[in-house]
Amino acid sequence: MHVIVCVKQIPDPALPGELDPATNTLKREGKLILDESDGYGVEMALQLVTAAGGGEVSLVSMAPNDEVSGLRTALAMGAAKAVLVSDPALSGADALTTAKVLGAATKKLDDADLILAGTESSDGYTGTVPEQLAEVLGLPSVTFAKTVEVADGALKVDRQTEAGYDEVSCPLPAVVSVTAGVVEPRYPSFKGIMAAKSKPVETVTLGDLGIDAVSWAQQIVSVDDAPEREAGEVIEDDGEAFGKIVEFLDNLKVI
Amino acid sequence: MGIDNIWVFAQAANGEPTTGTLELITKARELGATVTAFLGGDAGPIAGALGEHGAAKVYATGDLGGSLPGVAVAAAMQAVIDGGDSPDLIMFPQSYEGRDVMSRLSVKLDRTVLTNSTEVAVDGDSVTVTTPVFGGTKLVNSTFSGERPFLAAFRPKSFAAEPSGGGAAEVADAPVPDLGAAGAAAVTAVHVEETTGPKLDEAAVVVSGGRGLGEATNFEMIETLASLLKGAPGATRAIVDAGWVPYSLQVGQTGKVVKPTVYVAAGISGATQHMVGMKGSKNIIAINKDAEAPIFGVADLGIVGDVHKVLPKLIEALQSRG
Ligand SMILES: Cc1cc2nc3c(=O)[nH]c(=O)nc-3n(C[C@H](O)[C@H](O)[C@H](O)COP(=O)(O)OP(=O)(O)OC[C@H]3O[C@@H](n4cnc5c(N)ncnc54)[C@H](O)[C@@H]3O)c2cc1C
Ligand SMILES: Nc1ncnc2c1ncn2[C@@H]1O[C@H](COP(=O)(O)O)[C@@H](O)[C@H]1O
Numbered sequence: 421m422h423v424i425v426c427v428k429q430i431p432d433p434a435l436p437g438e439l440d441p442a443t444n445t446l447k448r449e450g451k452l453i454l455d456e457s458d459g460y461g462v463e464m465a466l467q468l469v470t471a472a473g474g475g476e477v478s479l480v481s482m483a484p485n486d487e488v489s490g491l492r493t494a495l496a497m498g499a500a501k502a503v504l505v506s507d508p509a510l511s512g513a514d515a516l517t518t519a520k521v522l523g524a525a526t527k528k529l530d531d532a533d534l535i536l537a538g539t540e541s542s543d544g545y546t547g548t549v550p551e552q553l554a555e556v557l558g559l560p561s562v563t564f565a566k567t568v569e570v571a572d573g574a575l576k577v578d579r580q581t582e583a584g585y586d587e588v589s590c591p592l593p594a595v596v597s598v599t600a601g602v603v604e605p606r607y608p609s610f611k612g613i614m615a616a617k618s619k620p621v622e623t624v625t626l627g628d629l630g631i632d633a634v635s636w637a638q639q640i641v642s643v644d645d646a647p648e649r650e651a652g653e654v655i656e657d658d659g660e661a662f663g664k665i666v667e668f669l670d671n672l673k674v675i
Numbered sequence: 676m677g678i679d680n681i682w683v684f685a686q687a688a689n690g691e692p693t694t695g696t697l698e699l700i701t702k703a704r705e706l707g708a709t710v711t712a713f714l715g716g717d718a719g720p721i722a723g724a725l726g727e728h729g730a731a732k733v734y735a736t737g738d739l740g741g742s743l744p745g746v747a748v749a750a751a752m753q754a755v756i757d758g759g760d761s762p763d764l765i766m767f768p769q770s771y772e773g774r775d776v777m778s779r780l781s782v783k784l785d786r787t788v789l790t791n792s793t794e795v796a797v798d799g800d801s802v803t804v805t806t807p808v809f810g811g812t813k814l815v816n817s818t819f820s821g822e823r824p825f826l827a828a829f830r831p832k833s834f835a836a837e838p839s840g841g842g843a844a845e846v847a848d849a850p851v852p853d854l855g856a857a858g859a860a861a862v863t864a865v866h867v868e869e870t871t872g873p874k875l876d877e878a879a880v881v882v883s884g885g886r887g888l889g890e891a892t893n894f895e896m897i898e899t900l901a902s903l904l905k906g907a908p909g910a911t912r913a914i915v916d917a918g919w920v921p922y923s924l925q926v927g928q929t930g931k932v933v934k935p936t937v938y939v940a941a942g943i944s945g946a947t948q949h950m951v952g953m954k955g956s957k958n959i960i961a962i963n964k965d966a967e968a969p970i971f972g973v974a975d976l977g978i979v980g981d982v983h984k985v986l987p988k989l990i991e992a993l994q995s996r997g
Pocket of ligand 2: 429483
């Protein structure tokens with residue numbers, strides 16, 4: 421079984437985000453790490469390949485620079501190889517362009533039985549790329565998967581809904597987006613980290629994918645500061661602070 | 676030209692339009708456009724409520740027969756658009772279904788999508804949407820260029836749902852065309868999680884717990900307190916992912932957006948992704964043992980203390996009031 425996982429590389433979310441003053445788009449320079457949301461997809465793919473009795477996990481990623489640190493993390497977890505689309509023209513690309521580019525990148529690899537993605541990225545969180553990718557490739561899709569099993573060439577997925585979950589069946593090949601917490605991503609072993617250094621990462625430009633030009637029909641016109649919520653009273657609990665809460669609720673007439 | 680014709684992707688649950696749907700229909704009406712709802716399912720039971728909020732017409736696909744809405748409704752929308760009724764703007768709720776339909780349609784029509792928006796303004800031919808970023812501290816205003824329809828998704832509770840007193844919406848059929856391979860996923864069973872008490876996104880009081888509770892069994896304190904206050908329990912993603920409570924309790928960017936009269940955050944740090952789901956609450960009470968926790972930055976009453984000490988006493992005090 422061949423599973424392709426879409427992995428986004430993002431600036432460390434622990435660092436404060438910044439907007440590029442010239443373009444008002446999110447700054448995505450320097451070191452990028454594997455988006456935590458995609459660690460679940462990588463783990464799920466590795467488990468499905470093991471359960472299938474063999475195969476390979478490949479990665480596709482799009483980034484405005486040549487960074488591969490995030491890809492190396494996923495390779496160290498056990499993925500076999502990666503295709504990175506890196507082109508300055510992709511800086512500030514919208515979700516639709518991202519999906520088209522990722523779709524073209526999958527063609528650089530052997531045909532996939534399954535393509536996995538996260539439900540939403542940590543820094544962009546449009547939550548649209550996986551379903552757009554499915555449409556670009558003309559494939560069926562199941563979004564918001566909580567569990568994924570493959571049996572007899574078809575998927576059985578428990579799909580998160582607002583009210584509970586649906587059981588969904590879907591033939592392969594297909595695109596599936598997985599929710600956070602579906603599986604526990606493994607920590608790369610020392611051996612895995614060493615092995616990842618020599619695994620193949622093919623870096624390609626838009627031209628290499630046969631895409632001449634990209635554009636998107638949206639412009640950021642301005643950025644405002646949001647009105648701030650004032651912090652109120654903060655008190656240290658001396659054993660009686662619960663009384664303050666009762667009083668507060670009383671004043672609001674909720675008790 | 677102007678923005679005269681707006682579609683709203685409509686959703687229904689238990690024979691009623693969802694609140695998110697009515698919020699968007701109300702907003703579309705306020706923008707001065709002719710409003711059409713587009714529903715994956717049968718419009719009969721909800722045409723009245725949709726009309727009352729301002730929809731003149733509702734396109735309905737009829738029963739989807741187990742197809743996932745994303746691909747099916749998008750194909751039905753495309754068929755209507757190709758048939759000549761093309762809107763200027765399509766508004767989607769930022770819900771699971773909304774996102775999926777919008778995504779499929781964006782590729783079919785080759786249109787960009789603007790997501791996670793909380794405001795929309797129309798000026799002549801131009802549409803500007805506002806999206807909070809960095810945990811809601813900055814507001815990014817973006818406009819569409821290129822061809823219509825423009826596609827935008829809005830976070831729940833961005834607008835208030837208000838009836839305008841209109842009559843039932845006219846119902847028009849919008850059948851799902853043959854979907855081919857892309858439509859091969861099928862729902863085989865539906866599971867609804869049992870809930871009691873008020874719904875999380877409608878309750879006047881929400882009591883949420885986070886990782887600071889220490890372990891799953893301590894969530895009982897949150898449930899007890901919520902029920903004493905006739906409210907609903909909520910949770911952070913940290914404890915949903917840890918399997919302590921079901922996802923339906925999650926508050927935040929990937930969970931529910933709540934705007935209760937009182938929000939109690941117990942053992943919650945106040946990560947930006949949690950705060951975007953609860954910052955709109957009228958009053959916020961936070962209990963956290965770390966005085967530096969970001970949640971105190973938005974709390975009206977902050978208690979620096981241990982949830983294992985404060986919550987039991989609070990529960991006892993409320994119980995004794997009867
Ligand atoms: C793409 C993306 C989407 C996300 N969506 C969501 C979302 O929708 N909702 C959400 O909630 N999160 C979301 N998150 C996760 C979010 O970033 C945080 O990880 C999460 O909210 C933290 O939960 P927490 O506050 O329970 O845990 P922690 O951050 O671990 O905080 C626990 C707090 O408890 C306090 N504490 C510990 N012991 C005690 C005690 N005895 N008494 C009192 N206080 C104590 C600690 O001081 C600490 O502040 C998302 C993350 C990403 C990347
Ligand atoms: N630039 C990218 N490179 C690789 N995968 C991506 C990229 N952007 C989005 N994705 C995939 O799509 C998912 C949802 O992202 P988003 O639509 O941005 O919320 C992510 O979790 C990734 O799996």
